[in-house]
Amino acid sequence: MVMILRLALFFIVSVGSLVPVAGQRVALVLSGGGSKGVAHIGVIKALEENKIPVDYIAGTSMGAIIGAMYASGYSPAEMKDLMTSGEIQNWASGNIDDKYIYYFKRRNPDASMISIPFNIKKKFVPNLPANIVSPIQMDFELIEYLSGSVAVADYNFDSLFVPFRCVAADIDSNKFVELKRGQLSSAVRASMTYPFYFRPIEIDGVLLFDGGMYNNFPVDVAIRDFDPDVIIGSKAAGNYDSPTKDDIISQLQNMLMENTDYSLREHKGVLINPDLPSTNVIDFSRAEIFIDSGYIATLQKIDEIKSIVNRRIDPEELQQRRAAFKEKEPAPIIDSIYIYGLNNRQSDYFRRELMNKRKLVTLEELKQEYFKLIADEHVDFIYPQLYYNKKTGFYDLYLDVSLSEQFTARFGGNISSVAVNEAFVGLQYNFLGKNATTLLTNAYFGRFYSSFKLNGRFDFASIIPFFLELDMTYNHYDYFKNTTYFFEDKEPSFLVQNENYTSMAFGFPATNKGKLMMGASVGRIKSEYYQMNNFSRTDTADNTYFNLITPYITYELNSLNRKQFATAGARFLLSTRYVSGKERNIPGSTGLQSGEYESFHDYFSLRMIWENYFYSRGHYTLGVYSHVYISNQKLFNNYTSSILSAQAFQPFPESKTLFLPNYRAHNFAGLGLVNIIHVFNNFNFRIGGYVMQPYRQIMQDLETRKAYYGNSFATRAYIGSAAVVYHTPIGPISLSFNYYDRTHDKLSFILNFGYILFNGSVLE
Numbered sequence: 001m002v003m004i005l006r007l008a009l010f011f012i013v014s015v016g017s018l019v020p021v022a023g024q025r026v027a028l029v030l031s032g033g034g035s036k037g038v039a040h041i042g043v044i045k046a047l048e049e050n051k052i053p054v055d056y057i058a059g060t061s062m063g064a065i066i067g068a069m070y071a072s073g074y075s076p077a078e079m080k081d082l083m084t085s086g087e088i089q090n091w092a093s094g095n096i097d098d099k100y101i102y103y104f105k106r107r108n109p110d111a112s113m114i115s116i117p118f119n120i121k122k123k124f125v126p127n128l129p130a131n132i133v134s135p136i137q138m139d140f141e142l143i144e145y146l147s148g149s150v151a152v153a154d155y156n157f158d159s160l161f162v163p164f165r166c167v168a169a170d171i172d173s174n175k176f177v178e179l180k181r182g183q184l185s186s187a188v189r190a191s192m193t194y195p196f197y198f199r200p201i202e203i204d205g206v207l208l209f210d211g212g213m214y215n216n217f218p219v220d221v222a223i224r225d226f227d228p229d230v231i232i233g234s235k236a237a238g239n240y241d242s243p244t245k246d247d248i249i250s251q252l253q254n255m256l257m258e259n260t261d262y263s264l265r266e267h268k269g270v271l272i273n274p275d276l277p278s279t280n281v282i283d284f285s286r287a288e289i290f291i292d293s294g295y296i297a298t299l300q301k302i303d304e305i306k307s308i309v310n311r312r313i314d315p316e317e318l319q320q321r322r323a324a325f326k327e328k329e330p331a332p333i334i335d336s337i338y339i340y341g342l343n344n345r346q347s348d349y350f351r352r353e354l355m356n357k358r359k360l361v362t363l364e365e366l367k368q369e370y371f372k373l374i375a376d377e378h379v380d381f382i383y384p385q386l387y388y389n390k391k392t393g394f395y396d397l398y399l400d401v402s403l404s405e406q407f408t409a410r411f412g413g414n415i416s417s418v419a420v421n422e423a424f425v426g427l428q429y430n431f432l433g434k435n436a437t438t439l440l441t442n443a444y445f446g447r448f449y450s451s452f453k454l455n456g457r458f459d460f461a462s463i464i465p466f467f468l469e470l471d472m473t474y475n476h477y478d479y480f481k482n483t484t485y486f487f488e489d490k491e492p493s494f495l496v497q498n499e500n501y502t503s504m505a506f507g508f509p510a511t512n513k514g515k516l517m518m519g520a521s522v523g524r525i526k527s528e529y530y531q532m533n534n535f536s537r538t539d540t541a542d543n544t545y546f547n548l549i550t551p552y553i554t555y556e557l558n559s560l561n562r563k564q565f566a567t568a569g570a571r572f573l574l575s576t577r578y579v580s581g582k583e584r585n586i587p588g589s590t591g592l593q594s595g596e597y598e599s600f601h602d603y604f605s606l607r608m609i610w611e612n613y614f615y616s617r618g619h620y621t622l623g624v625y626s627h628v629y630i631s632n633q634k635l636f637n638n639y640t641s642s643i644l645s646a647q648a649f650q651p652f653p654e655s656k657t658l659f660l661p662n663y664r665a666h667n668f669a670g671l672g673l674v675n676i677i678h679v680f681n682n683f684n685f686r687i688g689g690y691v692m693q694p695y696r697q698i699m700q701d702l703e704t705r706k707a708y709y710g711n712s713f714a715t716r717a718y719i720g721s722a723a724v725v726y727h728t729p730i731g732p733i734s735l736s737f738n739y740y741d742r743t744h745d746k747l748s749f750i751l752n753f754g755y756i757l758f759n760g761s762v763l764e
Contacts, residue, residue, distance in 0.1 A: 024311050027056040027228035029219050030063030031262065032192075032212035033236030035092070037062025038083045038287045039274045042294025043234040045076035050302050051312040056163045056226040058218045060211040062236070064166035064191035068184055071157070071164035072149030073325045083287045087141070092282035094133035098569070100371035101559055104465070104509035107377060109563035110442060111424040111755040113412035113730040117405035133282075135189070135198045136374050136382070142185035143386045144363060147395070148329030150184035151388035157181055161325045165225055166191040167211035167218050168203075176214040177206065178221050183385050201383055212237070216260040230309050231269035234294065235262050236276060270305050272297050332363035334386075335394040341401040345433045350399070352461040360394065368512070376459075378432040380404040406430055412731065413444070414754035420657045422446030424755075435460050444758070448657055450476040451759045466508040469519075473759050474500040479659040494541065495659055496528040497644060501762040514557040514572075522549050523762040527644045530590045531705050540588040544641040546601075548581030550763065560611070564653060564755050565725045565732050567621055567676055567684060570612040578604050579763070585637040592705055597637045605631035607647070607764075613676070623674040625651050625690065633666045635707045639700035642707035647763075649692040652721050653756035654738055654748065662717050662742035665694035672719070682727040690719040717742040731755055 028047075030040045040063060047054060059067030069079050082088060090097055153159035157180045167176045168190035179187035186201060190208035193200050200207050211218070216237055222228060237260075264271050274297040276290055298305075337354060339347040354369045355361055363386070373379055383400040410426035426442035436459040444451040454472045459465065479495035501523025510516045525546045530539065553576055559569035585597040606629070613623035629647040636642040646664040650656045651672055655663070672690030679685060693716045696709040720739035725732050731754045738748045 025055045025228045026053050026230045027222040027226050028054045029222050029233045030059035030067050031217045031235050031237045032061030035284045036236045036276045036290055039236045039290040039294030040066040040234045041076050041079045042291040043272055043298045046295045046298035052309055053311050053313040058165040058222040060167050060216050061192045064188045068188045071160040071162040073161040073322045089284045091138035096137050102372045102375040103513045103558045104515045105375040111412045111757045112410035116409045118407050119405045146184040147386040152328045165221050167215045168208040169213035170206055217262050233271045235273045270301055272301055330388050333360055333394050334397050335360050336396045338398045349461050356463050378430045378436050414756055417751040420448045453759045469505045471503045494530045499525040499762050513559045517554045520551040521762050529640045532590050542588040542591050543586040545584040546581050550577050550579045552577035568613050573609040575607045603631055603633040619678045621676040625672045627670040631666050638705050639707040642698055651690045654750050667695035669693050685724050687722040692717045
């Protein structure tokens with residue numbers, strides 16, 4: 001009997017000693033910290049490898065992202081892959097992944113530098129933008145990563161793979177808000193919405209911002225909600241230094257962010273404080289280094305952690321549980337779309353764009369269409385949410401849409417050290433109904449170039465989207481008011497060219513980055529010129545008129561990252577056209593011909609332009625530029641009119657402002673290489689060398705001033721350009737040194753602020 005009692009007592013004591021071990025609960029708390037917050041992944045990796053359990057997780061800002069992904073069943077290796085890829089950098093910088101860029105909806109580039117949206121029905125009050133960086137890609141990919149797990153949890157964060165909490169800031173009540181149920185992607189998005197950087201979102205009618213404003217290390221939330229026995233804290237942030245009177249950034253940081261207590265004094269736990277170098281909060285280029293720092297810092301504390309955490313969890317068992325949880329996630333298939341912020345006709349346009357008459361669409365299929373909508377200038381912002389519908393077995397997509405203001409005024413141009421200064425103004429009107437309408441007008445004013453344009457584009461949503469575009473353009477080029485030191489004595493210096501045309505085009509997309517256009521233009525080109533440099537006020541200029549009609553087909557791919565001085569991406573243009581027109585020449589007093597001259601011209605042309613920045617490593621990028629033009633075009637009545645009607649090789653901005661006869665021909669191939677050295681962000685040095693090989697150069701008979709063709713491949717022309725470029729938020733500042741070997745004055749120097757861009761020409 002005594003023996004039985006002793007055995008019973010031993011059993012009770014033994015079991016009793018196991019109860020606190022079996023019931024011991026561990027919470028992991030992750031601070032904010034911007035890009036340095038990826039160090040939390042290294043912390044989790046080290047804990048898992050050492051069989052330390054994580055029963056609960058709470059985080060703020062970057063800690064909320066890492067925490068939510070871990071709570072959703074992502075392994076440390078999977079999180080590392082994401083954070084060391086270019087994807088997370090796109091989130092932080094607002095860039096859209098290259099494969100989702102939709103060129104079909106992109107507006108033709110112009111010289112605008114500033115855009116001001118407004119609505120004539122509202123009192124005009126200038127509004128500062130709500131965000132610096134577009135969160136479009138981040139918002140969509142958060143629902144990709146997090147919607148499945150929260151559907152399994154029935155939108156209760158306690159039922160995730162690991163129970164989870166995050167915090168956001170309610171600036172209206174000056175307090176932090178704890179998020180523990182609902183849409184997980186929205187909770188994370190709110191927690192990381194740094195003021196002015198990302199656009200804020202509403203949850204339950206409350207506008208929320210970065211949780212780090214009021215609680216950057218939510219230990220108190222973990223204690224209150226989970227009551228853990230042990231807390232492991234990962235600190236990837238610190239309090240800001242005191243503000244100084246000369247540093248506005250430090251003043252804003254201290255006004256927006258409250259100081260945080262990063263200690264664990266009131267609870268049993270271990271604080272891990274990785275050694276992280278200073279960096280920009282959005283710079284993820286050193287993500288792998290930060291992850292390793294978190295890993296090493298945790299290993300240095302692992303004995304201390306093991307001394308207070310008696311439980312262990314087998315990594316293989318953990319992975320099996322993780323896989324079992326992920327298998328429960330419903331397939332991301334959508335059958336219903338609910339749109340807020342639009343009327344019925346506008347909502348119908350969105351649904352047709354997104355679903356293309358399909359009853360079911362996968363999230364990946366819809367993603368392609370979603371980014372096409374984002375590219376639409378009628379759309380200002382879309383916030384997506386994805387909810388699983390138990391009744392249908394599919395997801396419902398909810399889109400909160402804000403349309404752009406109907407009117408947008410644009411201003412820009414170019415300020416130059418030479419005579420190519422110009423001002424640009426534009427006005428655009430957007431209307432979205434069952435289909436999308438864009439009307440715009442713009443004008444350029446300058447000594448060298450002036451222009452006026454009216455344009456209307458009508459987009460139709462269908463299985464294959466298409467647009468109809470109408471355009472009226474007037475262009476005026478005055479080379480006489482531009483510099484004349486590129487002209488040798490035998491060449492004319494007074495050259496003025498006017499063109500006006502009307503065109504109609506039909507287009508549809510050809511891959512995400514391309515479009516195919518078919519259209520026709522009707523117009524007139526008038527050229528005024530003297531055929532010699534020695535002329536007086538009593539002399540009259542030659543006038544050549546060319547009235548034409550030109551149907552054309554154009555195929556274009558474009559992923560260039562900038563409309564001028566691009567450093568990444570590519571552009572490929574292939575255009576073929578038929579030109580039929582009547583040349584009429586009225587000679588002036590400097591010509592040798594007496595009487596008017598008329599001639600009909602019919603020819604075909606093929607133009608190919610290829611610009612590609614195909615190699616980039618470190619601070620160096622290599623690009624190529626090629627322009628090929630083939631035609632059966634004939635010479636005009638005299639040399640000057642023939643040169644004016646010929647296609648020009650113009651590989652960089654300044655060359656577009658000069659009349660260079662030796663760089664014009666009816667058939668030629670031009671090729672060049674562009675070397676770019678990235679000194680620092682938005683500042684680069686670029687040097688390019690180009691060669692133009694005409695099939696037969698257009699020559700001048702000095703006695704008759706007629707044009708004739710030289711021998712095949714007898715001459716070629718070279719161009720070199722070196723430029724220092726800084727891309728400001730509104731436009732580039734460039735200092736260029738250029739070399740033209742087939743001119744009298746071979747070197748030029750030009751300083752520009754703005755864009756050397758023009759409205760399209762009738763023959764381009």
